[in-house]
Amino acid sequence: SAVISQKPSRDICQRGTSLTIQCQVDSQVTMMFWYRQQPGQSLTLIATANQGSEATYESGFVIDKFPISRPNLTFSTLTVSNMSPEDSSIYLCSVDWGWGSDEQFFGPGTRLTVL
Amino acid sequence: KNQVEQSPQSLIILEGKNCTLQCNYTVSPFSNLRWYKQDTGRGPVSLTIMTFSENTKSNGRYTATLDADTKQSSLHITASQLSDSASYICVVSLETGANNLFFGTGTRLTVIP
Numbered sequence: 698s699a700v701i702s703q704k705p706s707r708d709i710c711q712r713g714t715s716l717t718i719q720c721q722v723d724s725q726v727t728m729m730f731w732y733r734q735q736p737g738q739s740l741t742l743i744a745t746a747n748q749g750s751e752a753t754y755e756s757g758f759v760i761d762k763f764p765i766s767r768p769n770l771t772f773s774t775l776t777v778s779n780m781s782p783e784d785s786s787i788y789l790c791s792v793d794w795g796w797g798s799d800e801q802f803f804g805p806g807t808r809l810t811v812l
Numbered sequence: 813k814n815q816v817e818q819s820p821q822s823l824i825i826l827e828g829k830n831c832t833l834q835c836n837y838t839v840s841p842f843s844n845l846r847w848y849k850q851d852t853g854r855g856p857v858s859l860t861i862m863t864f865s866e867n868t869k870s871n872g873r874y875t876a877t878l879d880a881d882t883k884q885s886s887l888h889i890t891a892s893q894l895s896d897s898a899s900y901i902c903v904v905s906l907e908t909g910a911n912n913l914f915f916g917t918g919t920r921l922t923v924i925p
Contacts (some may be wrong), residue, residue, distance in 0.1 A: 701855070739901065739915040740856075789855050801913070802845075803855035
């Protein structure tokens with residue numbers, strides 16, 4: 698299994714500011730993903746973080762709002778830009794070992810509140 | 813449309829009792845079905861993964877069943893404990909694609925003493 702850590706674990710931010718969330722994995726992984734979980738809702742995939750290239754975003758999410766970096770096989774960041782109260786959510790990092798893998802592991806999440 | 817629906821939305825049971833959570837899906841082509849447990853303020857943790865050919869899989873007091881014909885799954889929790897209080901999420905994976913996961917909205921289980 699993978700051990701995934703996220704920083705910060707929670708934050709309260711003012712509207713219009715930006716927050717960068719870090720995700721660190723204890724081993725090299727092929728696939729890293731970022732999810733959003735709004736209050737009372739299920740998980741929604743934001744993007745796939747690709748090592749060495751731009752992230753692949755899902756419908757409804759754009760790079761300007763959620764820029765993602767993945768400088769190596771164990772680390773990724775998600776920035777929530779120009780925040781509004783609607784961005785208040787739990788943001789989760791997730792990994793799997795690549796094609797053919799059945800297992801997907803999730804980080805502990807970052808609880809973001811925007812005032 | 814690929815969807816995963818879970819019921820009930822929430823459930824309260826007495827400690828020591830059993831309960832069953834339901835998951836219906838319309839995802840196709842189906843690859844596997846997973847049940848996750850998500851404690852409050854934490855990320856989801858995998859309980860079971862079942863492929864098309866598997867009918868039942870257990871993990872301690874958790875037993876998942878899968879009927880691929882009717883596209884239904886259930887998660888049975890035996891002799892519930894206070895620590896079972898959490899959200900239980902059903903996730904169905906498409907056969908192809910890097911990350912084609914479809915998430916249910918979860919069942920919020922509360923175990924009371």
